[in-house]
Amino acid sequence: MLDRRTMLTGAGAALGVAMSARSYAQIKGANDRLRVAVVGVNSRGMAHMSAFSKLPNVEITHFVDVDSQILAKRAAEFTAKGHPAPKTVGDYRRLLDSKAVDIVTIATPDHWHAKLTIDAMNSGHHVYCEKPIGIAPAEGEAMIAAQKRTGRQLQVGNQQRSSPETQQLRALVQAGELGDVYEAQTWYANNRKSIGTGQTVAPPAHLNWDLWQGPRPRGDYRSNLVPYNWHWFWKYGTGELCNNAMHELDVARWLMGLAYPTRVAVQGAKRFHAGDDWEMYDSLALELAYDKDRVIRWNGQSCNAMLTYGRGRGVLLLGTKGSAVVDRNGFELYDLAGKSIRQVMAKATSETTGTVGEGVLDVYHAGNLVDVIRGRASALASPIAEGHISTTLCHLGNIAYRTGSALTIDPSTGKPNGAEAMKLWSVAYEPGWEVKG
Template sequence: MDRRTMIKGAGATLAVAMSARSYARIKGANDRLRVAVVGVNGRGQAHMSAFLQLANVDITHFCDVDSAVLAKRAGEFAAKGHATPKTVSDYRRLLDSKAVDIVTVATPDHWHAKLAVDAMNSGHHVYCEKPIGIAPAEGEAMIAVQKRTGRELQVGNQQRSSLETRQLLALIQAGELGDVYEAQTWYANNRGSIGTGQVATPPATLNWDLWQGPRPRAAYRSNLVPYNWHWFWQYGTGEICNNAMHELDVARWLMGLTYPTRVEAQGAKRFHAGDDWEMYDSLTLALHYGKDRTIRWNGQSCNSMLTYGRGRGVLLLGTKGSAVVDRNGFELYDLAGKSIRQVMAAASSETTNTVGEGALDVSHAGNLVDVIRGRTNALNSPIAEGHISTTLCHLGNMAYRTDSVLTVDPTTGKPTNAEAMKLWSVAYEPGWEVKA
């Protein structure tokens, strides 16, 4: 790396550190915002950490359907010297309150759209984890409600707030890589077996009916909560929505793409034979954009072999060079495969653990807060963009579940396959529908 490149990299990484630390100094004194975190057992902890680092932002409410988890997280929060948050078990009581400005959604996937829609309808701004819903129709409803209410809705694919990734975008747009014709993305982990669960009485602290929320009622199983719901079609969306969403979003953003014309997926359950995991644990996906450009994903839930030394990331192939990018920076290569530039973030973000906490969470939450306060005009990840990227993941699941190659309308994202279109929406428990 030459001196000039090092200076550029240092400037970019210093900017990240400054952006995170400076929130505590530059925010105004009269625009305090109050935040409620819904779902506090996993990713919600990253939400707490991020919003706490923003000046004139208070976390005032915790909401969770498990009273034991709720009490534990509230106690931990207070023990760190923060004001004890109000605890609410039923989100509807939370939304009745005018003492909350922002609702963050860190619940299981089947709750994301319902909570976001209800929060916007009740006048609250929303930070919603990905995927934005359990089916594409939910994204369509969220877009409609956001437009109607005018509330801000930030989708939690936090790499959109990476200064390094934005720097790479500028280089690509300036022609540094030439014509970027393919992106290869990946995710690798070594998840263990979820075992064989039994129909059982829910724990006394868990409101099982409320946990199910919008989904048709089913019996509680002993190995479902708090995390393994990801691998059941009733509540989860698979590794592709759980993790590929991030890298597919980055790839199509950097390539300037929206919906593909053809989708292929090949996968299987190859590990932990006999356990209750309903889905694939290994999946390859190809999104074809006409005959010229392709985005690929290789998802390995139970084989954590690294690619380019990373558990997750994006490789961009161009006619003048290539780039590898992840949450913590990027590296450029010439056509001979020689590294010619590297830019790394000063503050790191987690990549493959289940909480995923890091510096990008602060930047992404800060972007939402700045838009609410009118200090910047554009969300880094608005619902319209989040919907497209989530739909790419749903299309992968549709191709896998129907065992077919999908032809897709590139203007709407809808497949022409009638069986696949049956998965465009889902059934709801009566009275719990997600409506525009």
């Protein structure tokens, strides 16, 4: 039987591209059934449930969440679809004490990603961790150290790296189809609404507020924070850069063969919903300057959904022989006159700007992790070393915004020069909840 990576390359490429998620799930797997626990079952966690449940000989056995109400709701929905009822767990530490799980997937708020990932690997579990990998660059460094020490597999949720179409475009770029690619323009556009003005109130009875805060210093509960608006508070979130730019920045630097830049500059502001509690920018332009006069740019519009090239998100590559536009659902090549010369579209689509982001790429990406665990694929599509670089690019953009200055970067480490910038390389933790590699 061909493994998934074989099907997506060489003689099996046409078969791999044409396969739907349903047909992929029907391939006979090995006898070693893998058991999966999904931690964080709201929003993006639903995409994890959908993806892993489509894989052969993989069973989702546990749902974990600090909100007992959403935990019961998701378990009932999952069972109603014909799946075996998952065990529900309110405290992830009870899950890690059990050996009845092989893979832990993490779709929690950003401030939990590093702590959960390291604790899961320390307990012997493989991990699928959503982006961003942490709330500060130092957490990525700790995750790399923990992965090396434990030897567990750690897949970062940059699912477009598992796109057959994007992989095909990468091969074309490496073969010189576009000439020297000197610039990537990336973007994201949405029309997010105001989060209003919250009040300091008692947390709802169904939410374990202390455990929700986890590694972060304890504070009061606010009525407009959970389940989604934490994204726009610096204590818990990482802004639209880590929330969405990371996907396109990861694709751009992967296609261009780049890592850390030499300079980071931003121009941004909060332009919408004056007076609400949103702490961050909602409009931001990022520029990552590399050697040989190469550059990656990102234009983020959280509250203005004007499309670029008919897409809410994507990457434009500019080369000396031509250009390409790529997103999660395919790519198009152009000559130097701007004429379209080739279009390759995915047979099955993935969501682009929704908060769940579900699609066939999740199945491919989860499948890659499973294949590596079973020894059927040699490498993860998005290992932690790569995920750390792409996450750090986004953190550097946030650091430039928060310090109000352009950053000079050491391209060998990604670290910015300057004491003020380095203060944001790490964060403070609640005593006893420190993130350690």
